[in-house]
Amino acid sequence: MNQNTGKYLIFIGLAVILIGIIVYFFADKLNWLGRLPGDIRYEKGNTRIYFPVVTMIILSLLLNLAIYLVKKFL
Known part of the structure; x- marks a missing residue:
């Protein structure tokens, strides 16, 4: 594994926590x-x-936007 994989895992974990807090x-x-x-x-x-x-279309657009922003700033 390289350093980028660690960054992605941290971001995914933070995103899951944020979604969990919002739903809760x-x-x-x-x-x-x-x-x-x-x-x-x-x-x-x-x-x-x-x-x-x-x-599902709206969720797909939001996920694509999130992925685009992650790739742009990481």
Whole structure:
């Protein structure tokens, strides 16, 4: 392993801790996440199918932005 791998592991750990703190303290305010317009939900009887299309697109954009910023500043 080289020194860059250590930096990436530290950053990933800090990001996980930050996400955990946000979810822990603001879980009641994040209930809209996963229920955005465009998320596909099908419920009939005992069958439930849920596919969060728009939520995954937004999360993908945020993760790509985070990765871009990490690569730019590290």
